[in-house]
Amino acid sequence: MKLKFFAIGVGAALAFGACKKDDNGSSVQVDQQLQEAILEASGGVGPTFYTLPLSNDYNKIPQDPRNPLTAEKVELGALLYHETGIGLNPKQTSHMGQYACASCHFASAGFQAGRWQGIADGGLGFGVNGEGRIPDPSYDPSELDVQPIRTPSAMNLAYQEAILWNGQFGATGVNAGTEANWTPGTPKETNNLGYQGLETQAIAGLGVHRMKMDETVCQTLNYDALFDAAFPNVDPSVRYNLEHAGLAIAAYERTLLANQAPFQLWLRGNSNAMSEQEKRGAVLFFGKAGCTSCHNGPSLANMEFYALGMKDLYENPNPVFGADANSDANLGRFSFTGKEEDKYKFKVPQLYNLADSPFYGHGASFTSIREVVEYKNKAQKENPAVPDSYLAEEFKPLNLSQGEIDDLTAFLTNALRDPNLMRYQPLSVRSGHCIPNNDEQSKIDLGCN
Incomplete structure (x- = not known):
């Protein structure tokens, strides 16, 4: 007997996306701005560069x-x-x-x-x-x-x-x-x-x-x-x-x-899948905020490692076990390669469904997506154990306004959240x-x- 999964289906996801339209309707202008930003960030490829395949389309x-x-x-x-x-x-x-x-x-x-x-x-x-x-x-x-x-x-x-x-x-x-x-x-x-x-x-x-x-x-x-x-x-x-x-x-x-996330539905042609605020946030993500210098491709990640000066898990205010100031894990990529230049560097994570587990950073030092955006915007390290000389060149102030931070947070929180992950649980x-x-x-x- 074949395994059965909870599933709402792509059709229902499309219907969900269509319900997210703002009162004033979809703005052709912001959609065009987003198309242009995605074309630039993808090196001229366009929306397909960021489109996740269906989960049963094994060839893709x-x-x-x-x-x-x-x-x-x-x-x-x-x-x-x-x-x-x-x-x-x-x-x-x-x-x-x-x-x-x-x-x-x-x-x-x-x-x-x-x-x-x-x-x-x-x-x-x-x-x-x-x-x-x-x-x-x-x-x-x-x-x-x-x-x-x-x-x-x-x-x-x-x-x-x-x-x-x-x-x-x-x-x-x-x-x-x-x-x-x-x-x-x-x-x-x-x-x-x-x-x-x-x-x-x-x-x-x-x-x-x-x-x-x-x-x-x-x-x-x-x-x-x-x-x-x-x-x-x-x-x-x-x-x-x-x-x-x-x-x-x-x-x-x-x-x-996460191929049923609103952003994924937008990439497939449903212009109403994201709210106007989420679209503005996406324009920032793929443009001014420079997020794609690290978070690019279908999963909005890459195979690089960066030092961003975030705190380690042992410093978390909640009870933690097996972690302390001497944990090799605190040293990031260096704990595997032993290369000095890899100290305090951690792999770029994917960005979908962040809202479902409210702990962020390798040390879980942030408890909201907005906190992470604000941290990246200020670009001031929170971990004094990380020397400034090891910080990534990309870790620099973004100069985003509070309104822009709101928009970018909305994109990361809502547009990148697939609402139907239970389809993957037997x-x-x-x-x-x-x-x-x-x-x-x-x-x-x-x-x-």
Whole structure:
């Protein structure tokens, strides 16, 4: 039986966009200004340069040639991504089968954690949208499955060859020639498999985040037929393992595209999909504000790293674990390459559905999109530990007025928000467990039996 997803559909999304028209109607002038700004920012290509493909149009989605997309692989990956039944290596047996990839990257939070620091194994609860997840008091802080940096989004990653804030996962692209840094005995060793970043991270992540997959687990949870369909040409003796589970998850993650966001609908010809204010903000984004010097292409990101002087996670006013002033994560790209010029540089993030998880910057030091825009506009570092000499040349005052900040914030908040991400979450997983967590408090919070 094929996997069924929650879906409103593109047609409904178009109807949603048509309802966003301002009282005074769409301004032909601002639409023309936006068309011209997009043409300039895209190097003459125009709207198609920024258009995300449909999630089932596999031929148009960037993919690792060693892991070609198929419907069967994506279906398996969607289930495994949300399957707490493979969370079988917890630090305490009481948390067996209670966490999944989706615990820190779930649909309603824009595939982020919904809080300043994601917690997988060792976490309890969900709250309304992830904010209510807390550490189990029985866990020592050192036992918690957390990262010393804010959980990045899992959306639109098909356009990134290297993954994580420091870009350490991926054997190609910007990581070509970094083999000396693929440290044996660490997750970075997974780069030796030769995959792109998304595949490498998915495979390594299953081990790092205490998941298990082998033939016994596969058969117990009734996934063997799905593995067979997804990897028919792989020898059965190695088919049901973490590598192929990771490849399926990566295939699914490549389809997580915010292609129903109002801006995407506008790019496809619906001039009423964005409000006038959002359009003015878009004109600024692609023009005067200079955002596309870093945030460009379909996912509004790139594969570069910049030092913007933001605070680190250990400085967050909320309780954090596994992060301190000496965390390698604070050093950004340098923590992977060891190159002095890479200190304090972090990968440019994608910009869709930021509003769904109100924490921004690698250290979650901002709690609103407007705060980030104001920070970029002033270009005054907030982290004294970052020497001025390391700051990016692009980090300079934008000279935007308060009205322009309002417009740019509206574009980032509303026009880049896909309202229907739940279409990517399966109705159920083979274990029958709750999604995205399966501990007792999460079940209560989620209304899941």
